[in-house]
Amino acid sequence: MIKNMVPVTKLIATFAFSFWALVMHTTIPLIILVAAELLILAVCGNLQRNSKAVGSLAVFAVFLGFVQLLGGGSVESAYVTGLRMMAMTVVFIILLTTTRLQDLTAAMVTQIKIPYEYAFMFTAALRFVPDFIAESKAVQEAQACRGLSVKGNVFKRMINYMSVIQPLMLKSLSRSETMALSLELRGFGSQQRHSFMSNVQPNAMDYGLIGGMILISAVVIYLRIHGIV
Amino acid sequence: MIQIHDISKLEFHHRQGGQFRWITISTLMLAIGTILHLVSPSVAGITPNWTIATYCVAICLTKPTYRQALGIGLVAALVNVLTSKSGFPYGNLISEPIGALSCAFIVHHFSFLRFRGHSLLPVITGIISTCLSGGVFVTILKFVMDLPMVVYTAGMLPLVGVIGLLNGIVTPVMYYPALRLFVSRGVLDSLEEQMVISDHSQFDLKPVQEELISLEHVSYIYNKQKIPVLNDINLNIHEGDFLVIAGESGSGKSSLCMTLTGAIPHYFGGVMKGMVYVDGKATTQTTISDLACHVGMMLDDYDSQLVAMTVEEEIAFSLENQGVNPKIIKEAITSALDKVGLTEYRTRELSKLSGGQRQRLVIAGVLVTNPDILVFDEPTSALDPEGTNAFYKLIHTLNTRYGHTVVIVEHTLEAALPYANRMVLIDHGRILCDSDVETVLRYMYDTHIYVSAIPHVFACQLNLEEMGYNLGSAWLSTELAVQELQEVQ
Numbered sequence: 001m002i003k004n005m006v007p008v009t010k011l012i013a014t015f016a017f018s019f020w021a022l023v024m025h026t027t028i029p030l031i032i033l034v035a036a037e038l039l040i041l042a043v044c045g046n047l048q049r050n051s052k053a054v055g056s057l058a059v060f061a062v063f064l065g066f067v068q069l070l071g072g073g074s075v076e077s078a079y080v081t082g083l084r085m086m087a088m089t090v091v092f093i094i095l096l097t098t099t100r101l102q103d104l105t106a107a108m109v110t111q112i113k114i115p116y117e118y119a120f121m122f123t124a125a126l127r128f129v130p131d132f133i134a135e136s137k138a139v140q141e142a143q144a145c146r147g148l149s150v151k152g153n154v155f156k157r158m159i160n161y162m163s164v165i166q167p168l169m170l171k172s173l174s175r176s177e178t179m180a181l182s183l184e185l186r187g188f189g190s191q192q193r194h195s196f197m198s199n200v201q202p203n204a205m206d207y208g209l210i211g212g213m214i215l216i217s218a219v220v221i222y223l224r225i226h227g228i229v
Numbered sequence: 230m231i232q233i234h235d236i237s238k239l240e241f242h243h244r245q246g247g248q249f250r251w252i253t254i255s256t257l258m259l260a261i262g263t264i265l266h267l268v269s270p271s272v273a274g275i276t277p278n279w280t281i282a283t284y285c286v287a288i289c290l291t292k293p294t295y296r297q298a299l300g301i302g303l304v305a306a307l308v309n310v311l312t313s314k315s316g317f318p319y320g321n322l323i324s325e326p327i328g329a330l331s332c333a334f335i336v337h338h339f340s341f342l343r344f345r346g347h348s349l350l351p352v353i354t355g356i357i358s359t360c361l362s363g364g365v366f367v368t369i370l371k372f373v374m375d376l377p378m379v380v381y382t383a384g385m386l387p388l389v390g391v392i393g394l395l396n397g398i399v400t401p402v403m404y405y406p407a408l409r410l411f412v413s414r415g416v417l418d419s420l421e422e423q424m425v426i427s428d429h430s431q432f433d434l435k436p437v438q439e440e441l442i443s444l445e446h447v448s449y450i451y452n453k454q455k456i457p458v459l460n461d462i463n464l465n466i467h468e469g470d471f472l473v474i475a476g477e478s479g480s481g482k483s484s485l486c487m488t489l490t491g492a493i494p495h496y497f498g499g500v501m502k503g504m505v506y507v508d509g510k511a512t513t514q515t516t517i518s519d520l521a522c523h524v525g526m527m528l529d530d531y532d533s534q535l536v537a538m539t540v541e542e543e544i545a546f547s548l549e550n551q552g553v554n555p556k557i558i559k560e561a562i563t564s565a566l567d568k569v570g571l572t573e574y575r576t577r578e579l580s581k582l583s584g585g586q587r588q589r590l591v592i593a594g595v596l597v598t599n600p601d602i603l604v605f606d607e608p609t610s611a612l613d614p615e616g617t618n619a620f621y622k623l624i625h626t627l628n629t630r631y632g633h634t635v636v637i638v639e640h641t642l643e644a645a646l647p648y649a650n651r652m653v654l655i656d657h658g659r660i661l662c663d664s665d666v667e668t669v670l671r672y673m674y675d676t677h678i679y680v681s682a683i684p685h686v687f688a689c690q691l692n693l694e695e696m697g698y699n700l701g702s703a704w705l706s707t708e709l710a711v712q713e714l715q716e717v718q
Binding site: 018022056057060064067068070071072073077080081084085088089092096101102114115117118120121122123124125126127128129130131132133136157158161162165166168169170172173174175176177178179180181182183184185186187188189190193194195196197198199 | 246247248249250252253254255256257258259260261263264265267268269270297300301303304307308310311312316317318319373374375376377378379380384399402403406407410411414490492495496516517518519521525526528530532533534535536537538539541542545546547548549550551552553554555558559579580594598
C-alpha cells in the first residue's frame, strides 16, 4: 500500500510522523512510534537493505541521549531525546526507499511548486555521484602511482588529500560548460509549462490517508494536553 | 524590415553564454561535495563541511541571484538527506539555504575585499556561511531535541566554529584552481562583453538558396581571440546528406558544427559575420532550443550530456522540457529506444551502462524530438574499433531508413567514409574542398593536406595509381579493395 501512495502523501506522512514525535514527550509512545516506523520499513522490504543507515542513526540517537545525560538531563529525557531523533529520521528512510526519485521530483515541482531548476539540480547531482566516485578512485590511484602517500599525521594526510580533490574538481568543472550547452540544446527552461512522465496525482486512498493523519495528529495533541503522551 | 544587401558584412555579437552555468557548476560541485564527505580523512572525527565548501565555491564562481542561491542551498540539503548524510534532515532543510543565502550576500556585497590581488571571498564565505549554517543547524537540534544549554554553548557552537575555520581553509583551496581554469578557458564574462549582444529581429533575412541548412559567408571569431576560427564559409547541406567534415585539430570543424545548432552565435562569446539558415530561418533570429527541433547534436564529451538517473528519464528529458503530454512521451521513448537498439535497457540506471550504450542513449535523447539533421562531433574518439563500426552502422541506418540528414566531424575516416556521400575538407577555418568522398580524398592526397587521415586502403590505391596501375572504383573500404583486386586477377 505504501508503495502505491503518491509522493505528496508520503511527504505529508513524513511530516506527520515527525510532528507526532515532536509533540510526544514520554518514552512509551515514542518507542511505539519508532517501532511502527521500523515495522513499516520491514513490511516494505527495506529494513535489511537499510540496516546500516538505521544502525548509524541508532548510534547517533544513543550519543544524543548521552549528551542529554552529560548536560544534567534526567534518564527519561535522555530516552526521549534519542527516541525522538530516531522517530524523526527513520521516517525519512521510509520516504526515500519507497519513492522513485523521478516521482518525488515531479511531486516537488507540480504539487509543492518548487522551481524546476532546483528539482533538476537535485536529480542531476545524484546522477553524477556514482561517476565521481569512480573518478575519485581513478585520481587516487593515479596520484598513488606518482608517490602520493596516505600515511603520516592528520595534517599531512589532509594536504595530500588536496592533490586528489583538485584534479577531481577541475575535471568535473570542465564538464560544466558542455552540460550547460547541452541543457540549452535540449530546450531546458524554454517552456513555462514543464511536463512529467510520472503521474503523481493523489487518489481516493491518498486523501483517506491524509485525513487519517490529520485525525491522529488531533488525537496526539489532545493526549499531550492531558499529559498522556 | 531592414533589407541586407551584403550578408558577409552583417555581424552578430554575443557575450560568453550560459544562462544555466550556475545550475551546472552548482550541481557538479554538490556532487563532488557528497563524495568528499564520504571519503575525506577526519581530524579526531571532525571533517570540513564539504557540502558548504563546495556550494560556496559554486556561488563565488557564478555569483547567482538570491533566488538561485536559495535553490542551491535547498538542493544541498535535499542531496544531504537523500544520500543519508543527514542525522537530522529538518535541520539541513533550513540551515543549508541560510548558508547559501549568506554566501550569496557576501559575494554580492563584499567582492571588493582582496589580499595581494586575490579575492578574499572564498575564505570569508567558507568561514561565515559554515558558522551561520552550522549555528542554525545545532540551534534547531538543541531546541527540537531539548538538549542542555551547556552542551549547546560549550560543545556544539565551538565545534561549529572549528568546522567553520576548516572550511575557511578548504574553500579557497578549491576555489582558486577552479577560477584559474575558468579564466583560462574564457568562460567567465567580462563586463564589456555583457554590453554587446546583437538583435537581428528587425532584419529581413532570407537564404539565397532554399536548403535544409545553408551557410552564407560565415566567419566567426571567439572573444579574446585574434584569429577567426571560421573564414567566409559557404556551405549547403541537402536533405538526406551523409556529410563528413574532416580537417586537422583546430581547423574549425567543431565550431562549424556549433553554427548549425545555433550554439554559435547564441552560446559562445564572439562575433559572427554572414548567416546560417536552418530550414530557411536565420539562426540569429531564433533560439538554440527552437533550433534543437531541427538539429540534434551529440557533443564530443557526450557523457556530460546525460543528466538523468535512468534511461527512460534521460530520453524523456527533452520532451518534458517542451511540456509534451506524458502519453506521447512514453510512445516517443519506445520509438527512440527501438531506433538505437536499447529497448531492453529502458528502466536501467545510467551508472550501469557501458560507454557504447551511453553513446546510444545520447543519440536516443536527440532522436526523441525527431530532428531532421543529426550532428556528431568526433563521436568515436572514445570507442574501440568494434564500437566505432557499430556506431557507424547505426548512423547509416538512421540516415537511410529513417531519413535523417547526418553531419559528422571525424578524424577516423576509415569507419565513416564507406557510408558518406559527401565530404568537406576544412583548414584554418576555410573550406578547401567540398565534393564527393573520392574527390576530396584525392584533393587531400594531391595537396598534401591532412594526408595522415586518408584511409590506408585508399592511400594504397593512390600509390598504386601513381605507379601506373589503373584501378576502377574508389577503395573506400577494405571490402571494396578486395573485390576490385579479385576482379583484376
